[in-house]
Amino acid sequence: MANIITNIRDYFSRPTRSQLVELARRVSSKQGVKLTAQLQQQTDSLTKKDVADWRAAHQVAIDYESPNRCRLYDIYADCVLDAHLSGCIAQRKGKVLQKDFRLVDASGKENTAATELLQAGWFLDFLELCLDSIYWGPTLIQLGDIIRDNGPMRFDGVELVPRKHVVPEYGVLVRNPGDDWRQGTTYREGDIANWCVEVGKPRDLGLLLKCAPPCISKKNFYCPLNHKRVSPTS
Numbered sequence: 112m113a114n115i116i117t118n119i120r121d122y123f124s125r126p127t128r129s130q131l132v133e134l135a136r137r138v139s140s141k142q143g144v145k146l147t148a149q150l151q152q153q154t155d156s157l158t159k160k161d162v163a164d165w166r167a168a169h170q171v172a173i174d175y176e177s178p179n180r181c182r183l184y185d186i187y188a189d190c191v192l193d194a195h196l197s198g199c200i201a202q203r204k205g206k207v208l209q210k211d212f213r214l215v216d217a218s219g220k221e222n223t224a225a226t227e228l229l230q231a232g233w234f235l236d237f238l239e240l241c242l243d244s245i246y247w248g249p250t251l252i253q254l255g256d257i258i259r260d261n262g263p264m265r266f267d268g269v270e271l272v273p274r275k276h277v278v279p280e281y282g283v284l285v286r287n288p289g290d291d292w293r294q295g296t297t298y299r300e301g302d303i304a305n306w307c308v309e310v311g312k313p314r315d316l317g318l319l320l321k322c323a324p325p326c327i328s329k330k331n332f333y334c335p336l337n338h339k340r341v342s343p344t345s
Contacts, residue, residue, distance in 0.1 A: 146253050146298070146307060150276045151287045160186050161331060165323050172316060180248070180316075181275045181288045187247060187319045190326040204242045208235060233266045237308075240271055244310040248317035249279035251298065252308045272298075272307065279313040 168182035191197050214225040237252060244250040251272040258267050275288035283295035284303075298307055311317075 146251075146272050146284060146303065150273060150284070152273055152276075153288060155185055155188055157189070159331075160189055160327055162324055162327055165327060169316070169320065173314075177291070178278065178280045179289055183316065183320070184247075184274050186323050186327070187317070189330075190319055190323050191246075193326045193330070196322055196326055200246060204239060207242060208238060228263055228265070231263075231265050233269050237269045240269065241310045243271075244315075244317070246318045246322075247274065248315045248320075249277070249309065249311035249313055250274075251277045251279070251284075252310065254306050254308065279309070279311070282309075282313070 164182070165186050168180075168186055172178055172180045172183045191200070212226070212229075213221045214229070215221050233255065240250055240252050251274075253270045253272050255266045255268040255270070257264060259265075272284070273288075276285055277283075277298075278285060278292040278295060281292050281295075282297055282299040283292045284298050285292060285295040296303070298304060299309070
C-alpha cells in the first residue's frame with residue numbers, strides 16, 4: 112500500500128494533532144502529482160459490437176506477455192448503456208453507499224475522530240470507484256491534494272485513472288492506449304505510488320466479462336426488430 116495510505120491508517124489508530132501536522136508536512140512537497148496529466152487520452156470507439164468482437168477482445172486481454180484490455184473496455188462501455196444492467200449495478204452500489212460506517216479499534220471501540228475524517232465527499236467517491244472494480248476489474252484511483260482549510264484534513268477529490276492507460280498485470284501506466292507496457296511507467300513504486308490506490312486483483316476482468324454476451328445479443332436482436340416496427344409504409 113502506498114506510503115500516504117499507511118500514514119493515514121496509522122493516524123486512525125492514534126489520532127493526535129502532532130501526527131496530523133507531521134502527515135501534512137510530509138506530503139506538502141509532493142502536491143500536484145497528477146497521473147492523468149501524463150496521459151494522451153483518446154475518444155472511445157462507439158462502433159457496433161457482436162459476440163465475435165467480445166471473444167476476440169477477451170483473447171487479447173488475457174494475453175500473458177502483452178495484455179491489452181482496450182477493446183474489452185469498449186465493449187464494457189457499450190454494455191453499461193443497457194438500462195437493465197445499469198439499473199442492477201446502481202442498485203447494488205447504492206445499497207452499499209447508503210450504509211453507515213464507523214472505524215473501531217481492536218477492542219471494538221469506535222474511533223470517533225477517524226470516522227468523522229472519512230465522512231466526506233471524497234471518500235464516498237472513493238468507495239464508488241472501489242465498487243466499480245467488481246464489474247470492470249482492477250481500478251486505479253488518483254488521490255487529490257491534501258487540504259485543511261481550517262477544518263479536518265481531507266483530499267480535495269479523487270478520480271479514476273483512465274482504464275485504457277493502465278496495465279494492471281504489470282503495474283504500469285502507458286501514455287497511449289495499447290502502447291507496449293515495457294515502455295510504460297510503474298505506479299507501484301516511487302512518488303506516483305504515494306498518490307494512487309490500486310483496487311482489485313491484477314488479472315481479474317470483472318463481472319462485465321460475463322454480462323457482455325447477453326447484453327450484446329439482446330441489443331443486436333432488438334435493433335432490427337425495432338427497425339421493422341418503425342419503418343414507414345408506402
